[in-house]
Amino acid sequence: MTRDTETSTTDRRSDRTKAAILRAARERFATQGYERTTIRAVASDAGIDPSMVMRYFGNKARLFDATLTIDLRLPDLTAVPTDELPQTLVRHFLKRWEGDPADDALLVLMRSAVTNEQAAARMHEIFAAQVAPALAAALGPELAAHRAGLVAAQLLGLGLTRYLLRLPAVTTLTPDEIEAGLAPAIQAVLDPN
Amino acid sequence: MTRDTETSTTDRRSDRTKAAILRAARERFATQGYERTTIRAVASDAGIDPSMVMRYFGNKARLFDATLTIDLRLPDLTAVPTDELPQTLVRHFLKRWEGDPADDALLVLMRSAVTNEQAAARMHEIFAAQVAPALAAALGPELAAHRAGLVAAQLLGLGLTRYLLRLPAVTTLTPDEIEAGLAPAIQAVLDPN
DNA sequence: ACTGTAGGCCAACATGTGTTGACTTTCCAG
DNA sequence: CTGGAAAGTCAACACATGTTGGCCTACAGT
Structure with a gap:
């Protein structure tokens, strides 16, 4: 989408798609929960093939797990x-x-x-x-x-x-x-x- | 299970299995939620064939609906x-x-x-x-x-x-x-x- | 005893899903 | 230029699930 000629330190192409997958997965898991979220839907949202999701995250459970990094950012x-x-x-x-x-x-x-x-x-x-x-x-x-x-x-x-x-x-x-x-x-x- | 020679007014045989299905469905929906509850599991719990569930309740959504009759029994x-x-x-x-x-x-x-x-x-x-x-x-x-x-x-x-x-x-x-x-x-x- | 009907079972279909492996394309280092 | 790895696609498998229709069985009314 955006220009990305500026190559920040470790800017492999895969990093972007991996991030896109995570973003799509969060959205889906959030609105539909775990069971109703399909790998295919996530992949489609991220604009790539379902098998890419497997390559990067292994399986659905691990993708879900990667989604659950949460910081409540509670104030002191x-x-x-x-x-x-x-x-x-x-x-x-x-x-x-x-x-x-x-x-x-x-x-x-x-x-x-x-x-x-x-x-x-x-x-x-x-x-x-x-x-x-x-x-x-x-x-x-x-x-x-x-x-x-x-x-x-x-x-x-x-x-x-x-x-x-x-x-x-x-x-x-x-x-x-x-x-x-x-x-x-x-x-x-x-x-x- | 119990003797049922006493035939209460409308005691068709189907009423008992229908009730058994409902009981099993409540239990499953309660512990696993809608998506993870399968008709097959409910039928198995109730000791009958999956197709019976369909006969009595039409489809999964209607079975679920039948499960949701709730009376909070709030006191006055x-x-x-x-x-x-x-x-x-x-x-x-x-x-x-x-x-x-x-x-x-x-x-x-x-x-x-x-x-x-x-x-x-x-x-x-x-x-x-x-x-x-x-x-x-x-x-x-x-x-x-x-x-x-x-x-x-x-x-x-x-x-x-x-x-x-x-x-x-x-x-x-x-x-x-x-x-x-x-x-x-x-x-x-x-x-x- | 006979028969129709309700209650029940079995086997299959259609579909959607997670997952896999082989193939193609991109792209950078030498 | 060129080879090889990384990134990506395609098609299929294996399986579970909702759902359907045909068949069997018990049994009440005649």
Whole structure:
């Protein structure tokens, strides 16, 4: 598509198609989930032959796996005052998702993790590696251990109902309304009493 | 299995196998979702031939549809004091799910609704027909209209993380801990301020 | 006993899928 | 120029799945 005469260090031709495959795969997995996404469709989106997908990623499961590299990009929660923590969280996820939910890897993952063990396992990893530590740093380890799960439940519940199920009662709310409604709820979960 | 010499009014032989198919289908759809559930597997579970499934239900989509008759069995929320409403809700859903999540139709539906339009539409119906009115009766229509979605998000978020994704941080909590942690959160969502 | 019908089984078809291997084209190093 | 590897295409295999239609079997009504 674009001119590419500028040869950046390692700019093999395969890198571009590999990237195109990944982009197409993310899109498909995101909108249709693992089972309904076909190698043929991904290849077609990427403008190449299905066998290329196999050459670069081995098989469907590994392609899927390559798709699931996720960085929640959580801000440093120790820098925010405790009482602003809930709204910071809600705002952070809303911001991520309001852009283009269809290619946010976290939603991709949610959609698949519900029926796919591999994806569910990856979800556990992400929670353990990113969410839990961030909350532990902000709240102290004991409290976080008991409450992090419920916080995740609330945030994922929002993602589920608004972006995957698209429940009208949730999609009609504005981001501001959601922030105003949900932040106090998360605050309540975090309150130690 | 059981003796059935007592012929209750309309006890055709087909009714039993039809019921067996439905039971098997619920179980499969619940644990594997729509796509990964095969007619052959359902038939095998029910101990009959795949073609029987077609005879009774026409096709896979209609079998699925027959599976989705859901009654949340929400208690009469007007009978509970407003400040006990959240814990009543949390307890109600926990009770339903703690029994055998695998054959609770609501979880079946959630699992499928994430990738299946038909199921998602049914989810909308159930929310509109059961959750929204119950909350409207207890809270008044205006408040309910703005908050019911977030309440649903929180309850479904619980179901998602605990029973579908099985996040350790949530599965390790006891029902009592969940009730104690989540009820105040829902209360916060309902607080009009 | 006879027969029609509902309940059930079997074998096959059509299709879509993941995956493979052989063949062609591109393109750069020597 | 030229050879050989990298990048890509093509056609097919093997298999699972939804679905169909023909056949068998039990059994209730006559």
